[in-house]
Amino acid sequence: MSAPPAPGFRLYLLRHAKAGWALPGQKDFDRTLGDAGLVEAEIVAEMAADRGFAPELILTSTAVRCLQTAEAFRRAMGENLDIRDIDALYEGAADSYREIITGQGSLASLMVVGHNPAIEEILREILGERVAAETIPYGYPPGALAVIDFHDRPQAGILPPARLVAWLDPECHDG
Numbered sequence: 001m002s003a004p005p006a007p008g009f010r011l012y013l014l015r016h017a018k019a020g021w022a023l024p025g026q027k028d029f030d031r032t033l034g035d036a037g038l039v040e041a042e043i044v045a046e047m048a049a050d051r052g053f054a055p056e057l058i059l060t061s062t063a064v065r066c067l068q069t070a071e072a073f074r075r076a077m078g079e080n081l082d083i084r085d086i087d088a089l090y091e092g093a094a095d096s097y098r099e100i101i102t103g104q105g106s107l108a109s110l111m112v113v114g115h116n117p118a119i120e121e122i123l124r125e126i127l128g129e130r131v132a133a134e135t136i137p138y139g140y141p142p143g144a145l146a147v148i149d150f151h152d153r154p155q156a157g158i159l160p161p162a163r164l165v166a167w168l169d170p171e172c173h174d175g
Contacts, residue, residue: 003126007149007150007151008133008149008150008151008152008153009102009107009108009109009110009149009150009152009153009154009167010055010109010110010147010148010150010165011101011103011109011111011112011120011126011147011148011149011150011162012048012053012109012110012111012112012117012137012145012146012148012150013039013111013112013114013119013123013143013145013146013148014044014064014066014111014112014113014143014145015027015114015115015116015119015141015142015144016037016038016041016061016063016068016069016113016114016115016122016142016143017033017037017038017040017044017058017065017068017069017072017092017142017143017170018033018034018036018040018129018142018143019031019034019037019039019065019142020032020033020034020035020037023126028063029062029063029090030063031064031065032065032068033065033068033069037068037069037093037142037143037168038072039170040070040142040143040170040171041049041069041143041170042072042075042076043143043170044072044143044144044145044147044168044169044170045072045073045075045076045077046076046154047164047170048076048077048147048161048168049070049073049076049077049143049175050071051143051166052104053145053147053168054077054081054109055081055109055111055165056082056107056108056109056110056113057083057084057104057107057110057111058070058073058081058082058083058111058112058113058115059084059085059086059089059100059111059112059113059114059169060083060084060085060086060089060099060112060114061088061089061090061113061114062085062087062089063115063119066085066089066090066114067085067114068102069113070083070090070111070113071141072151073111076080083139084120086100087117088100089112089113089118090115090167091151092114092118092119093118093136094118094121094122095120095157096113096118097114097118097119097121097122098122098125098157098158100112101122101154101156101159102105102156102157102158102159110146116139116140117155119133119139119140119144120132120136120139122125122159123135123136123140123146123148125159126148126159126161126162127148127161127162127163127164128161129166134143134163135167139169141169143169143170143171144167144168144169144170144171145166145167145168145169146164146167147164147166147167147168148162148163148164148165148166149162149163149165150162150175151163159167173175
């Protein structure tokens with residue numbers, strides 16, 4: 001039996017893990033992961049590594065909680081994992097996320113670590129409402145990772161329909 005064909009492009013959508021409450025006078029941007037979030041980030045990173053899910057590049061919001069979530073993947077997948085932070089992923093809407101995703105050239109795979117509601121909106125756009133509602137009936141949980149394969153490469157701000165390959169939720173530990 002032959003292996004299934006490689007996807008045209010694989011996208012990993014990761015919402016940052018659970019953040020702690022802001023300290024008095026602290027900006028939202030500077031919020032760190034809470035204790036539960038630190039554990040969640042490690043769990044989902046290990047789940048992904050165990051399944052061989054490894055992006056070529058991670059693009060992350062510059063918010064501290066996203067940077068911490070992305071670093072868990074570096075620990076699980078190796079120091080050579082390319083992680084780049086992008087300011088537009090902090091306050092950007094789904095349109096910004098879409099432009100960033102489609103602007104990455106010839107990569108075979110990309111992980112985006114970001115925030116709701118943009119992460120959820122992109123997932124719903126790519127998978128369609130029915131599949132998205134089955135996958136995230138209560139919204140996109142913190143620390144969860146969607147692994148999505150595209151037959152056709154996204155381009156010029158357009159994310160074509162795609163297929164959910166895996167859903168890794170650190171709360172479930174069973175992906």
